[in-house]
Amino acid sequence: MKLNQSSKWIQYSLIAVIYAITLPQVFAQDAGTRVAAVNVEKVFNESNMAKASQTKLQNEFMKRQNEIRDSAQKIQSAAEKLDRDSAVMSEADRVRRQRELADQDRDLQRKQREYTEELNQRNFEERAKIAEKANQALKQIAEQRKIDVIIQDPAYANPKVDVTDDVIKALNSLK
Template sequence: MKKHVLLLVAALGAAMPALAAEFKFGYVKIERIYSESAPALAAQKKLEREFAPRETELKRMAERAKALQAQLGKKIDDAARRAQERELSALEREYQAKLREFRDDLNQRRNEEFASVQERANRIVRLIAEREQYDLILQDAVYVNPKLDITPRVLKELER
């Protein structure tokens, strides 16, 4: 039995260079697709436009809180101080709640927008794989030889 296993391992070892020569590999850096492709840049601009009013409101609230804190540093009577402290406390709670909601909504919308970018990129990768007869195309790897990187071709196809 051990002889059969050794013969099989030896045969596979000898055949690996021939198999590797026939096997065509490719790699796509998905981070570049998300940061450099026209659809990803368009999605980012769309999100910025969509969320700009809420971001402006958050900035306005932060400025108001800063102004209230500055006023609390000045000499004022106790009643005015308590009123400003209550206002500041309420403003900070409201700000934190709106900030959480803003971040959640932005993350959800970003995921939605970038899912369509990834879907489109995956279609293009499949087209390139079929057209150029790739056997395997990876998206995540610890190290990849740069000559296997087909990301520039995918980016070019996404521009169309």
């Protein structure tokens, strides 16, 4: 019985010695890993490509946005007029105008939803284009600087490992 226990202790001791020898080598290999960080929102907000994309979307959707705003003002004016005139209107006229206003309001809400959905879709598409170009720039930066890992939006990154400005410069140099 004692012989069996002592052989187990010898096995455990050998395993501990093997770990003690190999573990520092594993950590020594990791010590050479080069890490960088990038702030994605800064790239999406400050690059020329992102600014041009934002201007493009504003121009593309401005007319519809103005139409929706004008329709909302007309409905509000009509509702205020109905409130003022309802005392002197016949019941049938008042009900008819309330229904018309409700229909106009539903139509306006539908247009607003469609507008928002289309704007979000186009914004997503434009951001995807920027992300594709930014990823290409990140890959080039990583290859040039021999960076092993680039972390997107870390909670904290030392400024010396932050490559965000370099990505923005690379995007700005694209035509």
